[in-house]
Amino acid sequence: MEKAIEVKNITKKYKRYSNPMHRLAEWMSAGSIKKHEDFWALKDVSFSVSKGECLGIIGHNGAGKSTILKVLSKSLWPTSGSIVTHGNVVSLLELGTGFHPELSGLQNIYTSGKLLGFSEDYLKGKLQSIIEFSELGDFIHQPVKSYSSGMYVRLAFSLFANLEPDIYIVDEALSVGDIFFQQKCFEFLRKLKEDGTAILLVTHDMQTVKKFCDRVIILSDGEVVDEGTPLDMVNLFYTMDKKSKTVQNTDNTYSYQIETTNSPQIHIPLQSRVNIENAMGIRRGNQDVKILGANIVDTDNNEIRTADTGDLITLNIYAEVMKDISDLTFTFQFSDRHNTVVFGQNSYMLDKRKLKAIKGQIIKASFEIEMNLFQGLYTVMVGASDCQTEVGNIIYDWVEGCTTLEIMRPAWRTFHGVAYMNSKFYIESNSMEE
Template sequence: MSRIAVKVENISKVYKLYDSPSDRLKETFNLFRKKYHNDFYALNNISFEIEKGETIGIIGQNGAGKSTLLKILTGVLTPSSGSYSVNGKVSSLLELGAGFNPELTGLENVYFNGAIFGFSKQEMHEKLDKILAFAGIGKFVNQKVKIYSSGMFVRLAFAVAVQVDPEILIVDEALSVGDMRFQQKCFRRMRKFKDSGKTVLFVTHDQGAVINFCNYVFWLKDGEIFQQGKPKEVVKKYISFMAYGSETIDEPKKKDAKEQPTGSADKQIAQTGKMIGWENVSECSSFGEGGAQITGVAMYHEGSTEKVSILKGGEPVVFYLRLKINEYIENAGVGISVADQLGNNIFAIPSFVYDFKIPALKKGEELICKIKFIFPEIKNGKYCISTAIAEGNQINHIQHHWLHDVYFVEISNNDLKYSLGHVVIKESEFDISFLS
């Protein structure tokens, strides 16, 4: 028996884009077959195989082709070219509304979907109690689906999808509309589904879920497979791309550049006076008096040249700021502030608080400031780091340059479910080095 659950060979999906409705008519009735459209490739020559029992994550920006691919695999769309095969009964949860008749009640839609999967009314009746218990929408099951909220709809749709006992479960981004409790319930069910040796295709923007749940991931970009491989490695590149516009943003190499030194980031600074991999901060939102400018930032695992993108929490890290001084500053201070996705400040590390004295800075000087600390164990999620250089003291100071959201990290694989208030960083180390 074949171990292949899904096989895709050179699939493309092309849409014709017209500048105006009249161009469509002109092309239809043109005797000389003149082309009035532009081809848009929603998918472009996609090929892969998925073995039975694998859990596959599919990530990418909006418009990358993720939903188009899933619609082809579920038979909702036909490819423009190429072929695919799906070996096993498929149950899918695509975009909201797919497969449900809004004029029918929730209960009628349960039986309707069961019929699509080949179940008799009696068989679906036997499954009904489990479906309704999982969905948890109460009396609304007897109301028409068109009045459902998005959360109510996805509850019922997912309950039906998992109770029809498929061999392959395909889930698009629909789960993102559910509340946290229901999402956890769905993931527990999907994990049970996975542990039973069945196949899961999972599209999501939740990179933490991809790392924790999937054993392989495809990154789609512009209709093509841009990267694929182990979830943690691909997600690290994806986070960097989403934050900074490329997989890695390194300083451009000169034509006569020598081989780069090895070792930690600190050793690189000592050997070269600069460091590989400064992040581009030119497009970050900022404010300040302009007496100094932050020209680059980077964050590395301590003693390593590996940039930080995904953490569990509790690891030692080093945050670097590259500074250019535009006027004399007698009492300078630097620091970072870390916030969650909602903008809530989680912790801050200002040098003023830790009594680190920066010597007077002169116009034209350039330096690198290093902040070493243990990244705290906080709940899973995405976090952004802002940074600043100021003048004065903890109570009274002016901001010379504050940069919002210069660096992004993701916390994953820890067991914390909640973060309670502001986190205090008890110990940190500051250091500076001047560039000649």
């Protein structure tokens, strides 16, 4: 497939000064005195984008996403490496950048279009399409300073979209505006991609990544740490510690042998242990039972970080018994972005049985859950306590924020609110004729 963008071994170094006077001292010494630290925002980054392909770039804040966009848009120059683009490039990084508030929408179409390198004749040929796409009507003749934020965004995207270059570089600009205009924008970009336009998309919206991108790379600390399909990369991204690179060799396992002769060996996946070690919330308890790992898997036993409403998932909790326990229950909670518990349960609630455990045992406790939650990102708590219906009197181990699960937006919404409740609909009617 013909390449539209080829990025080879790009690096970008910044000088960081702890004090503004250090910059002056270094300059006055003509470089003989070094007062700065080198910061490498990008380290040997390489990738390519083919015509008609959408490449997604994801990563936590500070990973280097903005820097690579600025380098590709030529607002920054790399320290080393090369970038080759085949065709015209338009960057939708900050919609409306360059618009003059005193000029009308129509005048801004011409001035901004010329700044992007397009001729007046070309812009005249695209003018009607731009105006119709923006749906601004007569407001196109009004100064943009009188526009609402939504109108401003409509004009900006309409201009950029209808220029139809060979390459689009897009960031979070598409997250603004109302949902209907966002849908219109993505549909327009989808058509452009089908017609051969290459798109580079940088976003924190994992739903967009999964549904719109053909291929995804993950950036961390300025480096490409993995590349693959959108589904694999989104799931992998959610397993990454925000302060470190992706855990490698996730197929490796830690194995613990239960001392009793009639019990099988318990294998604890490496990533489940990493989830506990890198938990973002509070951890408490007397450690009489110590949680070693936790993960969420699908029906094929693949670890996941995304699911659809109604999907059947399994939450596994791995624990080591540090002393004999006569009453033990395992528990979990899902919390929303406001840290409100939307669903929680424990093993005692399900079957009213007290679990007994002896020192040295390794236990795998599994909850099979039908995820009837509305779309959104949820954090997961896992715990071990004594047997109580609600909150245990004795907390052995309690780990908040050990993993996340994002419920994706459905193709067709069947309910609203927080949770799905099984319901049926009936209707009766009597004849009004006499």
